[in-house]
Amino acid sequence: MMASLYWVLGALAFLTGALARESTWGGLYPRESGSREVKSLDGFWNFRLAPLHDPLQGFREEWFSKPLCKTGSVITMAVPSSYNDITQDKALRDHVGWAWYDRTFYVPVRWQADKQRVVLRLGSAHYNSVIYINGVAVTSHEGGHLPIMAEMSSSLRFGKENLITVAINNTLTPSTIPQGNIVYRNDTTKYPPGYFEQQTDFDFFNYAGLHRPVYLYTTPQTYVDDILINTDIDGSAGIINYKIFAATSGIGPQTEDNVGCSVKLLDNEGDHITSAMGCIGTIKISNASLWWPYLMHSNPGYMYTLMVAVSDASGVLDLYPQKVGIRTLGWNSTTLTINNRPLYLRGCGRHEDSDIRGKGVDYPLIVKDFSLLKWLGANSFRTSHYPYAEEIMDMADQEGIMIVDESPAVDLKGFGKELMERHIAVMQELVRRDKNRPSVIMWSVGNEPRSNEPAAKDYFSNVVNATKAIDATRPVTCALSYPKNEEHAGSSLDVILVNRYFSWYSDTGHLELIYNQTVNEFTEWHLLHNKPVMISEYGAGTIAGFHMDPAFTWTEEYQAELMVENFKAFDTLRSKGFFTGEMIWNFADFATAMGFTRVAGNKKGIFTRNRQPKMSAHVLRSRYLSLAETSKKDVKSSLCFERYKP
Ligand code: GCB
Numbered sequence: 001m002m003a004s005l006y007w008v009l010g011a012l013a014f015l016t017g018a019l020a021r022e023s024t025w026g027g028l029y030p031r032e033s034g035s036r037e038v039k040s041l042d043g044f045w046n047f048r049l050a051p052l053h054d055p056l057q058g059f060r061e062e063w064f065s066k067p068l069c070k071t072g073s074v075i076t077m078a079v080p081s082s083y084n085d086i087t088q089d090k091a092l093r094d095h096v097g098w099a100w101y102d103r104t105f106y107v108p109v110r111w112q113a114d115k116q117r118v119v120l121r122l123g124s125a126h127y128n129s130v131i132y133i134n135g136v137a138v139t140s141h142e143g144g145h146l147p148i149m150a151e152m153s154s155s156l157r158f159g160k161e162n163l164i165t166v167a168i169n170n171t172l173t174p175s176t177i178p179q180g181n182i183v184y185r186n187d188t189t190k191y192p193p194g195y196f197e198q199q200t201d202f203d204f205f206n207y208a209g210l211h212r213p214v215y216l217y218t219t220p221q222t223y224v225d226d227i228l229i230n231t232d233i234d235g236s237a238g239i240i241n242y243k244i245f246a247a248t249s250g251i252g253p254q255t256e257d258n259v260g261c262s263v264k265l266l267d268n269e270g271d272h273i274t275s276a277m278g279c280i281g282t283i284k285i286s287n288a289s290l291w292w293p294y295l296m297h298s299n300p301g302y303m304y305t306l307m308v309a310v311s312d313a314s315g316v317l318d319l320y321p322q323k324v325g326i327r328t329l330g331w332n333s334t335t336l337t338i339n340n341r342p343l344y345l346r347g348c349g350r351h352e353d354s355d356i357r358g359k360g361v362d363y364p365l366i367v368k369d370f371s372l373l374k375w376l377g378a379n380s381f382r383t384s385h386y387p388y389a390e391e392i393m394d395m396a397d398q399e400g401i402m403i404v405d406e407s408p409a410v411d412l413k414g415f416g417k418e419l420m421e422r423h424i425a426v427m428q429e430l431v432r433r434d435k436n437r438p439s440v441i442m443w444s445v446g447n448e449p450r451s452n453e454p455a456a457k458d459y460f461s462n463v464v465n466a467t468k469a470i471d472a473t474r475p476v477t478c479a480l481s482y483p484k485n486e487e488h489a490g491s492s493l494d495v496i497l498v499n500r501y502f503s504w505y506s507d508t509g510h511l512e513l514i515y516n517q518t519v520n521e522f523t524e525w526h527l528l529h530n531k532p533v534m535i536s537e538y539g540a541g542t543i544a545g546f547h548m549d550p551a552f553t554w555t556e557e558y559q560a561e562l563m564v565e566n567f568k569a570f571d572t573l574r575s576k577g578f579f580t581g582e583m584i585w586n587f588a589d590f591a592t593a594m595g596f597t598r599v600a601g602n603k604k605g606i607f608t609r610n611r612q613p614k615m616s617a618h619v620l621r622s623r624y625l626s627l628a629e630t631s632k633k634d635v636k637s638s639l640c641f642e643r644y645k646p
Contacts, residue, residue: 026147026433028226029390030121030217033307033319037116041105041164041214047077049091050098053194055169058100064132064165068102077101079214080123082207082358085591095170096182096198101210102165109159116218117249118156122148123212123361123389125168127176132165142422143177144170145386145408146429147212151249170208171198177422178202178385178410201411202385203602204351205591207358212389222248222259224308224320229436230473231291231326233339238288238326240265244279246310246318254310259317264307265324273304290339291325291438293379293400295628300400301325303438325397325438331475331494333530334578338402338441344574344631345402345581346624347380348373348606349537352388353590355609361389368611369587370395376606376617377624382479382497382536382583385410385447387430396439403439404477404497404536404583405430409446415459424466431470442474443467448481448499449489457488464492479536484525495580496525499537503562509553511565518569526578533573534581538566539604544589544614554603556615563619584620 030038046068050058058064063071077083079101084093111118120131126144130137134157139150156162172180180200185191200206225247232239244261246254261279266272267289276283289302306322330337337343350369352359369392373381379402386408396403407426412419427445434440445463449456464476475494480487490496502517503510518535526533542559551557563584573579589605592598601609606617 025149025226026429027119027121027149028224028320028322030119030215031321033321035220035317035319037111037218039105039107039216041103041216042079043103045077045079045101045103045210046074047083048072048074048100049095050100052091052095052097055097058098058167062135063100064102064130064137064167065135067104067163068100068165077209078357078360079103079210080212080362081209081356081360082211083209084205084207085356085358095208096196097171098167098169099208100165100167102163104161104163105216106161107156107158107216111218112158115221116153117151117221117223118153119217119219120150120152120164121215121217122166122210123214123391124148125166125210126170126206126208126359127172128169130167132163132167134163135165143408143426143429144208144211145388146426146433147390153249164214166210168208168210170206172200172206174414175418175422177408177412177419177426179412179414179419180206200593201413203592203595203598204353204385205358205593207353207591209358209360211352211359212361213391220317221250222246222254222310222312223318224310225253226432227306227308227320227322227436229306229322229324231324231438232328233288233290233326234284236287238285238290240283240285240304240306240324240326242281242283242306242308244308244310246279258312260311262309262311264309266305266307268303268305270305285326288326291327291400293338293343293402294374295377295379296338296341296400296631301398301439303397322436323397324436327438329441329474331532334526334532336441336475336495336532336580342631343402343441343580344627345380345404345534345583346627347378347382347402347404347581347583348376348587349384349583349585350381350388350587351384351590352386352392353588353609358591361391363391365611366392366395370399370401372607372611373401373587374399376621377628379624379628380404380441380581380583381587382406382444384479384537384586387433390433393434393437393439397437401439402441403437404442404444405434405440406444406479407446409449411448411450412446413450413453415449415453415455420459420462423463427463427467428470431467435471440474442495443471443476444497445476445478447479449478450482451478451480451487451489452482454488457491460489461492484521484528490525490529490531493529494531496529496531496533497536498522498525498533499585500535501538501540501585503565504540504553511551511558511561514562514565515569515572518566519572522569522573522579523576526576532578532580534579534583535566535570536583537585538562538582539585541599541603542605542614542616543599543603544608544612554599559604559606559614559616560619563616563623567623584616
């Protein structure tokens with residue numbers, strides 16, 4: 001009889017508990033400096049699935065103890081990439097359970113001679129993972145979209161071949177985030193023995209694998225462990241408040257009694273501007289170049305570099321280059337501001353999704369997507385429905401694209417204590433990863449929770465408060481879907497985000513109803529909560545190349561006309577003073593599980609999956625560019641805003 005997959009997941013703790021410390025902090029992104037080296041482990045790895053009906057075979061037979069090719073057959077797998085769409089094998093595409101990766105690598109002897117600390121860092125691994133170096137578990141991690149880190153100097157063979165093995169399990173259960181269910185079909189007249197299905201409430205394909213770059217990097221034994229940046233403006237001056245956390249391998253956090261800190265501020269051409277001493281400090285720059293969103297300023301996304309150094313009596317030990325965008329956010333009951341100017345978000349919901357690589361980081365795709373966002377005149381997107389790769393976030397910082405940074409808590413239900421603790425831990429990991437990014441203007445604790453459940457009230461109040469406790473500088477939101485008088489999460493939020501599909505999921509075909517329904521409902525949300533409100537999803541499924549006039553569902557005409565009706569409502573709502581943004585669903589068509597409500601994927605993209613525009617992309621571009629023009633003229637600096645004061 002096949003072991004229950006819930007038990008299999010539970011076994012993870014047993015298998016790794018004694019062996020590996022769980023990784024909870026992904027560390028600063030691996031960057032080279034005068035004291036640090038970075039080595040990529042991306043490329044071709046060996047790969048094997050655990051048998052569907054004997055998921056623990058790899059642990060029992062210790063596949064991690066020698067190269068995978070010695071314990072069975074392997075295929076070549078690309079890293080980073082999802083594994084699902086890489087081959088012609090349906091079993092690989094639809095696999096549920098453990099998958100195994102390995103590869104060999106060398107580390108130079110000089111790293112040992114120089115007494116370097118060596119850290120392994122995976123950008124993410126979906127969903128549960130255990131990581132072994134030379135047959136020894138060095139860390140484990142729960143959660144698919146945030147980094148995993150392990151110090152592993154003592155596990156390495158310097159100057160010799162080393163083996164890294166990663167076991168990954170994509171099973172989603174009621175206690176994972178996001179949640180899922182394993183449903184067993186026991187009717188033997190219809191199903192073979194042990195038959196089960198992975199079910200999820202969300203529609204995007206549950207891609208799995210090593211989705212993001214894998215790096216080894218070095219630091220000295222005493223190193224910069226973390227950096228906290230908060231910025232403000234004072235007239236034309238920019239203020240950078242910084243805090244440096246130093247640590248020593250095997251000892252832990254260091255104080256200024258033992259370790260000194262200093263910083264050098266460089267402009268975006270690398271020229272020195274000023275320096276400061278101390279692990280906590282403030283730098284004031286007269287006539288600062290501020291971080292502005294795209295199309296709000298002629299030089300958007302301006303970033304300084306703060307070269308952070310920790311030192312002891314012998315001199316500088318470690319250097320880390322930290323990018324800094326100077327900007328200040330504000331929000332009150334009607335308005336969001338950046339650098340004291342009102343903001344209107346023109347954006348979209350998105351997915352990390354493309355053919356072949358699934359959710360794998362792909363540099364050409366990232367550049368293409370930002371090129372399309374800028375072509376559209378968009379100034380923002382939501383990382384629906386999970387934290388995106390740091391490489392994407394870097395581009396957003398640099399291009400001046402604002403981010404609503406969302407946790408993987410999509411379609412959450414059954415708001416118990418265990419789930420809440422996991423959710424808070426995920427928010428802490430997310431905030432810790434993205435806290436210094438100027439592009440991140442809001443945290444989203446989730447998407448479309450079943451917030452009609454009464455338990456949602458305390459649950460969301462706790463998750464939101466825990467998020468604010470670690471970052472009070474940004475508003476916290478959640479994309480809601482339940483009717484406003486039946487749901488319990490909205491009262492905890494700073495900004496109300498609502499997903500609405502008038503004339504698609506309700507009153508299908510009746511485009512003429514959109515205007516009134518949208519104006520009425522969003523006005524009522526504002527009146528109920530006295531908060532700024534925005535629409536975080538609206539849209540229509542559209543097959544590129546389908547045309548009918550008069551417009552008919554699934555045609556390009558229908559999508560375009562639905563958008564135009566929404567725009568009329570958004571303009572009315574904007575004139576009322578509390579409507580702070582619009583985000584179409586979706587930037588591009590994306591993969592879903594098979595089903596009869598999706599046509600080979602979700603087709604609500606304004607671009608096709610291979611990033612070609614539908615008619616709707618041109619319609620949206622014309623609106624966003626004209627909104628950008630209006631907002632340039634729309635400077636109201638006399639408003640009084642609740643602002644974070646460091
Ligand atoms: C939603 C969800 C999104 C779906 C979308 C749809 O409300 O937030 O994840 O893809 O609807 O197309 O049904």
